[in-house]
Amino acid sequence: MSRWRPGYLLVLISAFCFAAGGNVVKALFKLGYSPATLSQLRVWWAFGWLLVALLLFSPSLLRVRSSELPTLAVFGGIGLAGVQFSYYLTIARINIAIALLVQYLGLVGIVAWERFHRSQPVGREIWGALMLVLVGAFFAVGAYRPSLLRVNLPGVGLGLVSAGFFAFYMLRASTLARRLNTWTILIYGFGTGGVLWAGYDLATRTALPTDWRIWAVMALVGLVGTLVGHALFVIAVRTIRPSAAGIVATAEPIFAGLIAFAVLGDRLEPLQLVGAAIVISGIVTVQLSAREPVMAEAVLQ
Numbered sequence: 001m002s003r004w005r006p007g008y009l010l011v012l013i014s015a016f017c018f019a020a021g022g023n024v025v026k027a028l029f030k031l032g033y034s035p036a037t038l039s040q041l042r043v044w045w046a047f048g049w050l051l052v053a054l055l056l057f058s059p060s061l062l063r064v065r066s067s068e069l070p071t072l073a074v075f076g077g078i079g080l081a082g083v084q085f086s087y088y089l090t091i092a093r094i095n096i097a098i099a100l101l102v103q104y105l106g107l108v109g110i111v112a113w114e115r116f117h118r119s120q121p122v123g124r125e126i127w128g129a130l131m132l133v134l135v136g137a138f139f140a141v142g143a144y145r146p147s148l149l150r151v152n153l154p155g156v157g158l159g160l161v162s163a164g165f166f167a168f169y170m171l172r173a174s175t176l177a178r179r180l181n182t183w184t185i186l187i188y189g190f191g192t193g194g195v196l197w198a199g200y201d202l203a204t205r206t207a208l209p210t211d212w213r214i215w216a217v218m219a220l221v222g223l224v225g226t227l228v229g230h231a232l233f234v235i236a237v238r239t240i241r242p243s244a245a246g247i248v249a250t251a252e253p254i255f256a257g258l259i260a261f262a263v264l265g266d267r268l269e270p271l272q273l274v275g276a277a278i279v280i281s282g283i284v285t286v287q288l289s290a291r292e293p294v295m296a297e298a299v300l301q
Contacts, residue, residue: 007240008287011248019255021225035088040197041080045222047190048135054187075176079169086162093156100253102159103144104134111243113171125289126243131238132152132282133250139275141253170246175235182234247286250279266289
């Protein structure tokens with residue numbers, strides 16, 4: 001049996017941060033705010049918070065070799081901005097439960113990439129845990145409801161695109177985390193995303209919200225539901241492989257459901273609780289997997 005590694009706890013806290021931010025964004029959707037608007041606000045705020053912190057406390061982390069800039073730009077444009085925008089476009093067309101489920105299919109690609117491209121051993125425990133969390137997520141998000149099973153092909157297609165971005169983000173983050181500081185990765189990642197969004201606004205003449213309250217709410221989402229969530233995840237993949245981190249990250253809909261229950265009074269159905277239990281069993285399975293290699297210890301930097 002493998003020992004407990006801090007990386008698993010960091011991914012769980014990261015999933016909670018994302019779930020909290022997702023509930024806020026879901027509420028703003030109902031008020032009529034677009035996916036593009038909310039996606040860019042959270043990226044800009046995450047960049048702003050981190051830039052101020054680094055300028056005040058560790059400006060040296062802003063320096064990076066010029067050879068790393070293209071890689072960081074791709075990570076920011078595709079891995080950070082891409083996965084958030086495609087996910088928001090998806091949940092604007094199909095129910096958030098189905099959107100999450102489709103995005104989690106990216107985990108299959110991550111496990112396959114590790115096995116066949118990186119030639120890493122993938123034992124039956126990993127595959128078993130993957131199947132458990134996918135089945136559990138199906139019930140945990142309530143995807144079994146007949147009303148949610150109506151096929152919206154554009155929405156599902158966007159969900160699959162989001163799944164691809166999701167897989168790319170996890171794999172690329174694990175690679176960059178081996179050689180670069182966490183905060184350096186994120187400042188350039190969010191910076192690239194912010195530049196792309198600025199170009200998008202200029203090209204489409206998108207009008208941003210004028211209500212300061214939306215900016216204030218998204219400032220909090222940018223800090224907790226974006227910057228902290230991504231930082232904890234990048235730190236975690238220094239010690240655990242992307243497939244394991246992705247499997248543990250499926251705790252997000254469980255946290256989202258619990259937050260909605262506690263704060264909004266949303267009712268949890270028995271099958272959702274069963275699904276949550278199955279997801280938890282999958283997370284425990286991957287943690288106890290004896291075949292998962294122990295990677296370098298995480299550095300909180």
